Structure formats: structure tokens, C-alpha cells
Amino acid sequence: MTTVHEPSVTARGKSGGGPDPRASVKKAAASSKPSRGSKSTAALVGATPRVDLLPGEVHVHRRQRAGVRRAWLGVLVLAFVTVVAIIGVSALNLQSASELSAAQSETAALLAQKREFSDLQSTVKETARSSAAQRVGGSTEIDWSAYLDAVQKSLPVGVSITTVTADSATATSPYPQGTSALQGARVATLTFTASSPTLPQVPDWLDSLRSLPGFVDGTANSVTLSEETGTAYTASLTLHVDEGAYDNRYKGKGN
Secondary structure (H helix, E strand, O other), X not given: OOOOOOOOOOOOOHHHOOOOHHHHHHHHHHHHOOOOOOXXXXXXXXXXXXXXXXXXXXXXXXXXXHHHHHHHHHHHHHHHHHHHHHHHHHHHHHHHHHHHHHHHHHHHHHHHHHHHOHHHHHHXXXXXXXXXXXXXHHHHOOOHHHHHHHHHXXXXXXXXXXXXXXXXXXXXXXXXXXXOOOOOOOOEEEEEEEEEOOOOOHXXXXXXXXXXXXXXXXXXXXXXXXXXXXXXXXXXXXXXXXXXXXXXXXXXXXX
């Protein structure tokens, strides 16, 4: 608060010849009044002048309280976000658990259905194994009946096959190969004798045999005159054949 000190008036006697005290007070009051042509600073600014009489500690305390309020607000926001995150994670866990339970139930149902058809599955497996065994076992099979028919057709008219010996590879063991470098790779050997009413032209026979499937080479073992008739000849020939002679009838089955 502003203390206004009134001017002290020293009483003097009338006879002192000094100035009149009442005249001095009136003069001071008149000089303190604003003139009519001037305006106060408050009127120029447009606001009422105020004086802050609070001590500085009060303002510091107010700022500290505002900082504490902001800190608590941040803590509350962080706690809210944490709670929302926990709720979201819990919801995802529940959804995952539900999906896992549904998958397990479906798996159990499928296993139950599988057990119902276990006999059929065993049959299918046995059939598949049998088909595989046929493919493996039949991979080296040669239809000798059809092959001998082809040999017979390649021989000249009047010549007939009398004896046959065949030897071929198996699915579990390779076929023995020739010792000569001039002999080709083979998978089977066919030896047969043929009866001819005339002296056979063996080179022509061998040339006609080249058209057979899988033909590798051929050799004439012997040509003899029949002792019984004295007019017929017997010729012995050996043929080597390769994979081209396989019938492949089981190839592609069971795929």
C-alpha cells in the first residue's frame, strides 16, 4: 500500500510574517489535480492500471504446481495408453487361443475320419506298392513270344525256328557284357536254330534281323546238313539285344 504523507504545517504566529499554511495546502492540492485537457495513461492504454503486490514465492509456487499438474497428466495419459495396449494384447491372445482351439478341433475330426478309412488307406498303400513292384520287376521284361514272331517273319520263306534259348537281365542284377570291344552293350541274348530246305544264306539272314527292336549284333554259330533227310539244313544263330527290346507294358502305370 502507498502511504501518502501529508505536508506538515508548521504553525507560526501571525506576527511571524511567514506564508499562510492554509494557502500552501490549497496550492499543493490544486497542483495535484489533472488538467482538463490531458488524459491519464490508463485511459490511453484502455485498461485499468493494476499493481501486483504478491511476493515472488507465490508465483514460483504456482509455476511448480502447474508443472506437477502437467506431469500427473502425462502419467495418466501413459497409464491409459498402457491399459489400452494390455487390453488389445489380451484380445489378440484370446483370438489366437480361439483359432488354435478351432484348428485342434478340426484336426481331431480329420483324424477321426482318417481312422474310419484306415482299411481303405491300407489297401491303397498295398496297391501302390504292388504297382511299384510291377514297374520295377517289369522294367526288364521282354515279350519273347512277340519277339520270336518278329524273328520268324524276318527269315526267308520255308525257314522255320525249331529251338530257342533266351537269357535276359533282371531288375536286381545287371546283364553280363561281352569281353570284346567290338561287341555292343546288351541286356539279353537269344539263341535259336532254324531249319532250311536249302543251304541258308546266313549273311542275308543277319541283315534281315537288323530290323528287330533292340538289335545289337548277330552271329552264325553253325550250319549243318540234316543226317535224317540229307536234304534239310539246320542253322544256329545268336542275337544280342539292348533296352529297345523291352516291352515297357508296366511303364507309366500307377503314376
